[in-house]
Amino acid sequence: MAGIGLSLPLKFTHGPTFSSSIPRSSSSRCYSSSVKMTVSVDETKKTFTLQKSEEAFNAAKELMPGGVNSPVRAFRSVGGQPIVIDSVKGSHMWDIDGNEYIDYVGSWGPAIIGHADDEVLAALAETMKKGTSFGAPCLLENILAQMVISAVPSIEMVRFVNSGTEACMGVLRLARAFTCKMKVIKFEGCYHGHADPFLVKAGSGVATLGLPDSPGVPKSATIDTLTSPYNDITAVENLFNTHKGEIAAVILEPVVGNAGFITPKPEFLNFLQKITKENDTLLIFDEVMTGFRLAYGGAQEYFGITPDLTTLGKIIGGGLPVGAYGGRQEIMEMVAPAGPMYQAGTLSGNPLAMTAGIHTLKRLQEPGTYDYLDKVTRQLIEGILDAGKAAGHEICGGHISGMFGFFFTDGPVYNFEDAKKSDTGKFARFYRGMLEEGVYLAPSQFEAGFTGLKHTQEDIQRTIDAAEKVFKNL
Numbered sequence: 001m002a003g004i005g006l007s008l009p010l011k012f013t014h015g016p017t018f019s020s021s022i023p024r025s026s027s028s029r030c031y032s033s034s035v036k037m038t039v040s041v042d043e044t045k046k047t048f049t050l051q052k053s054e055e056a057f058n059a060a061k062e063l064m065p066g067g068v069n070s071p072v073r074a075f076r077s078v079g080g081q082p083i084v085i086d087s088v089k090g091s092h093m094w095d096i097d098g099n100e101y102i103d104y105v106g107s108w109g110p111a112i113i114g115h116a117d118d119e120v121l122a123a124l125a126e127t128m129k130k131g132t133s134f135g136a137p138c139l140l141e142n143i144l145a146q147m148v149i150s151a152v153p154s155i156e157m158v159r160f161v162n163s164g165t166e167a168c169m170g171v172l173r174l175a176r177a178f179t180c181k182m183k184v185i186k187f188e189g190c191y192h193g194h195a196d197p198f199l200v201k202a203g204s205g206v207a208t209l210g211l212p213d214s215p216g217v218p219k220s221a222t223i224d225t226l227t228s229p230y231n232d233i234t235a236v237e238n239l240f241n242t243h244k245g246e247i248a249a250v251i252l253e254p255v256v257g258n259a260g261f262i263t264p265k266p267e268f269l270n271f272l273q274k275i276t277k278e279n280d281t282l283l284i285f286d287e288v289m290t291g292f293r294l295a296y297g298g299a300q301e302y303f304g305i306t307p308d309l310t311t312l313g314k315i316i317g318g319g320l321p322v323g324a325y326g327g328r329q330e331i332m333e334m335v336a337p338a339g340p341m342y343q344a345g346t347l348s349g350n351p352l353a354m355t356a357g358i359h360t361l362k363r364l365q366e367p368g369t370y371d372y373l374d375k376v377t378r379q380l381i382e383g384i385l386d387a388g389k390a391a392g393h394e395i396c397g398g399h400i401s402g403m404f405g406f407f408f409t410d411g412p413v414y415n416f417e418d419a420k421k422s423d424t425g426k427f428a429r430f431y432r433g434m435l436e437e438g439v440y441l442a443p444s445q446f447e448a449g450f451t452g453l454k455h456t457q458e459d460i461q462r463t464i465d466a467a468e469k470v471f472k473n474l
């Protein structure tokens, strides 16, 4: 597929027919191209094929680096054909070939109440009548801010941004501004978005690709980033001893989801709170993934440990782009225009993201939601582990609330080094087998899985049945 005059031979029979022109111009290469797509889905089709996904993805590779807008979607670490999604609803998703999947990715976390929830969609439609972006204060920001402040123990004041990456960038600048110190400790395998200071042995996509960090990140951006293995108290003590008086913050995923699913040892979070207090260092929980997922008040409610600052994202935007950082008022009042630390955003606090967030959190406030998440996720992970062991595989894993994961190793897995002992080749084969059985897991060993309120007993049983079948043939 060349970059000029693109035309994709895909047609919908019961979906929309669309065509889009992509005018491209640059000073040296000036040309225009048009993409015409008609995708057809045969409702009677029973066999698993990804022919249309393949065609669309091949076209995408000419248009976007690797065919995607975020690396892990390209299936590089599991191999095989990435699926191109047509629609989502509840706990299920459909690709453009008409295959249906039980989804355990949930758009990487936001879909905790189920995809395309009717109430969220209706609220969005109402908000849209008033416009999509104001670039000025709106009441919806107050409502979501109030909900976040009431829910998350550490947050007395919040700033909304547009992604988790932005939230982590902002919170790091704030910690440095408040403490007048520059160094930060992060943990190997924890991912805090793709801002330069964090791209040192980052987890998730970078780990999967086997890159120690990323070209293009200047040494000056990472020189103040210190790293330690997760759950390693001695390593953190050593860093504090070596860099006395220099450490602005310790940032971590309170439960890791970006190196696979890894829980903190019982004493680890308490230790971090103690050592940060003793050294006038700020403790930052990156709850972009765990916020409103492990409990309504996030990991800090679940573990009963209140950090100084917190980042959020994913769920609080209900599937629209959002992020947030917050903490004690005295710290947050450093942020412009209340204080001197600059941070801004054209679309920050936009009415659509606020609306989706508000209605998602409302649903999560209903009685029994987190008990339900815990119940179905426990059944799921126990079923998968039992099936794996019964088929003779080394496997370990676990869950908290609606977050889970497993590794192809006996374990235990306490940090990223342990996680890397997993048989990733076996994971890739398992992954592709499950996909063919209609189960969509995160396409990397080093990602957590997510359940939501719309996952049914039937979904869980079908997934376990599929796993039993796939494990036997690995």
Ligand SMILES: Cc1ncc(COP(=O)(O)O)c(C=O)c1O
Pocket: 108, 162, 163, 164, 165, 166, 168, 191, 192, 193, 194, 253, 257, 258, 286, 287, 288, 289, 313, 314, 323
């Ligand atoms: C813990 C954590 N922090 C930060 C981020 C970055 O968020 P975003 O992808 O919205 O930039 C992620 C994304 O998965 C994450 O899991």
